[in-house]
Amino acid sequence: MSSVCREMSRDKPGLADFAALYIRCDDCGNEKRMTPQVLARFVDRGIHCADELRPKLTCSVCRAGGGIGKNVALIPAFRWG
Ligand SMILES: [Zn+2]
Numbered sequence: 001m002s003s004v005c006r007e008m009s010r011d012k013p014g015l016a017d018f019a020a021l022y023i024r025c026d027d028c029g030n031e032k033r034m035t036p037q038v039l040a041r042f043v044d045r046g047i048h049c050a051d052e053l054r055p056k057l058t059c060s061v062c063r064a065g066g067g068i069g070k071n072v073a074l075i076p077a078f079r080w081g
Contacts, residue, residue, distance in 0.1 A: 023073075
């Protein structure tokens with residue numbers, strides 16, 4: 001099993017390094033915060049960085065309104081910043 005993100009994680013912070021991850025929808029402005037506990041569950045499932053996580057996320061508000069909800073931005077908050 002190989003992961004591009006895992007290869008890169010020596011230089012680039014991954015989900016496990018984030019103090020929190022904010023998911024913001026650029027279409028409707030909906031924003032939610034993922035805690036380290038939630039992020040750890042993604043890491044357990046083999047998702048190690050934001051680039052791997054983004055395709056799996058949709059905006060529930062836009063989905064509920066009939067949109068595709070894929071215009072989401074991931075904004076990490078770091079432990080040290
Ligand atoms: Zn939205």
